[in-house]
Amino acid sequence: MDFRGRVFLAPLTKGGNLPFRRLCLRHGCTTTMSEMAYSYQVVRRSKTELALLRKHAEETCFGVQIAASKAPDAIAAGLAAVERGASWIDINCGCPIHDVVRRGMGAVLLQRPAHLGRLVAEMVKALPVPVTVKIRLGWSEDDKNASDVARIAEESGAAAIAVHGRTREQRYSRAADWEWVARIASERSVPVIGNGDILTWYEAEDLWQKSGCASIMIGRGPLMKPWLFREIADKQAWEPTAEERVAVYRQLAMFMKEHFRDDAKGRERAMRFLPWHFEFFCRYRPLPAAQWREAAKAHPLMQTRMEAGEGLSVLEQLLRDPREEVHGKIAGELWDSVDDCDAVARLTAVAAAFPPVSGEAGEVATAHG
Numbered sequence: 028m029d030f031r032g033r034v035f036l037a038p039l040t041k042g043g044n045l046p047f048r049r050l051c052l053r054h055g056c057t058t059t060m061s062e063m064a065y066s067y068q069v070v071r072r073s074k075t076e077l078a079l080l081r082k083h084a085e086e087t088c089f090g091v092q093i094a095a096s097k098a099p100d101a102i103a104a105g106l107a108a109v110e111r112g113a114s115w116i117d118i119n120c121g122c123p124i125h126d127v128v129r130r131g132m133g134a135v136l137l138q139r140p141a142h143l144g145r146l147v148a149e150m151v152k153a154l155p156v157p158v159t160v161k162i163r164l165g166w167s168e169d170d171k172n173a174s175d176v177a178r179i180a181e182e183s184g185a186a187a188i189a190v191h192g193r194t195r196e197q198r199y200s201r202a203a204d205w206e207w208v209a210r211i212a213s214e215r216s217v218p219v220i221g222n223g224d225i226l227t228w229y230e231a232e233d234l235w236q237k238s239g240c241a242s243i244m245i246g247r248g249p250l251m252k253p254w255l256f257r258e259i260a261d262k263q264a265w266e267p268t269a270e271e272r273v274a275v276y277r278q279l280a281m282f283m284k285e286h287f288r289d290d291a292k293g294r295e296r297a298m299r300f301l302p303w304h305f306e307f308f309c310r311y312r313p314l315p316a317a318q319w320r321e322a323a324k325a326h327p328l329m330q331t332r333m334e335a336g337e338g339l340s341v342l343e344q345l346l347r348d349p350r351e352e353v354h355g356k357i358a359g360e361l362w363d364s365v366d367d368c369d370a371v372a373r374l375t376a377v378a379a380a381f382p383p384v385s386g387e388a389g390e391v392a393t394a395h396g
C-alpha cells in the first residue's frame with residue numbers, strides 16, 4: 028500500500044456507505060475508506076458494526092477506520108477488517124462528538140498523545156496491514172498540538188497521517204488551515220494526507236502542491252458531487268445538466284437496490300440513506316470554473332459558496348431544493364424508476380407538486396457544523 032499520490036475518499040459516517048463508495052469509484056475514485064466503526068462494537072460482533080467493515084469487490088484499495096481507546100479492541104477490530112479485505116486500518120483521532128470523546132475515542136486521543144502512541148505501536152505489531160491515524164490540528168485554538176501528535180504517531184509506526192486542518196472545537200466554523208497541514212507535511216517523513224475544504228479540481232491542485240502533502244483526502248466535495256475525483260484527475264470541471272445529475276443520483280439508487288435488495292425491506296433500509304444524500308446533492312451549483320474560483324476566494328467556507336440562480340428549469344430547482352420532504356420524494360421516485368428517462372419524467376412531475384418556497388431553493392445551513 029503506497030500512501031503517496033492518492034486522492035482518498037474521506038471516512039464519512041452514514042455518507043460513506045458501500046453504494047455511495049461504488050458511485051465514487053464510477054467517477055474516478057480509486058481509494059476508498061469505510062465509515063467509522065466502533066472497535067468495542069466489532070468485538071461484540073454487532074451486526075451493524077460488522078456491516079461497516081464490508082467492502083465491494085470493485086474496491087481494490089479500501090481502508091477501514093475504527094474508533095478505539097484500547098489496544099486489544101483495536102487489534103481485534105483491525106483483524107476483523109483485514110479478514111474482510113481491508114488494505115489498511117485507520118484510527119480516528121478527530122471525531123468531535125461528545126459521546127465518542129467521553130469514551131476515550133476520537134479527538135480526545137489528541138489530548139493523550141502518549142496513549143495514542145502506545146495504541147498505534149501495539150496495533151502495528153499485531154496487524155498484518157499498515158496502520159494510519161487521522162487527526163485534527165488539536166483540541167482547541169489554544170491547544171494545537173498536531174505537530175507533536177504526528178511525530179509520536181510516526182515514531183510509533185504509523186504508515187501515514189491524515190490531517191484535517193481544523194481543531195476539535197472549530198467543527199466547520201472556519202476554513203481549514205492548510206498552512207498547518209503544510210507544516211506537518213514538512214516535519215514528517217511518512218506520507219501526510221491533507222484534508223479540508225477541497226471542492227474543486229483547482230483547489231485540489233493548489234493545496235496539494237503548496238502544502239507538499241503526499242496525498243489529499245476529500246469528503247464533503249464528493250458528497251455534493253461524486254464526480255470530483257474525475258475532475259481532479261482530468262484537471263477539468265464537469266458541469267452536468269440536471270438530467271445528467273439525475274442519472275448519477277439514480278445510479279446510487281440502483282447500487283442501493285443491489286446492496287439492500289430490491290424488496291420492501293430493502294427499500295425501507297435504503298430510504299435511511301438515499302434521502303440523506305440529497306442534503307448534500309442539493310448544494311451542487313454548476314458555476315463556471317472562473318466564477319467559482321472567485322467565489323471560493325471570497326468565501327473560503329464551502330457552505331457559503333452558494334450563488335443565486337435565475338431562469339432555472341423546474342428540474343434544476345427541484346435538485347436544489349433543501350427540504351427534507353422533497354428529498355424523500357426524490358429518493359422514492361429514483362428507486363421506483365425503470366431507467367434514466369423515466370426518472371427525469373418522474374422528478375419533473377415531483378417538481379410540479381413541490382414548487383420552490385421563496386427565492387432560490389438551496390439556502391441550506393451546513394448540516395455538520
Ligand SMILES: Cc1cc2nc3c(=O)[nH]c(=O)nc-3n(C[C@H](O)[C@H](O)[C@H](O)COP(=O)(O)O)c2cc1C
Nearest residue numbers: 037038039040042063191223224225245246247395
Ligand atoms: C457526514 C460526515 C461524516 C463524517 N464522518 C467521519 C468519520 O466517520 N470519521 C472521520 O474521521 N471523519 C469524518 N468526517 C470528517 C471528514 O472525514 C473530513 O475530515 C472533513 O469533512 C473535512 O474534509 P472535507 O472538507 O473534504 O469535507 C465526516 C464528515 C462529514 C461531513
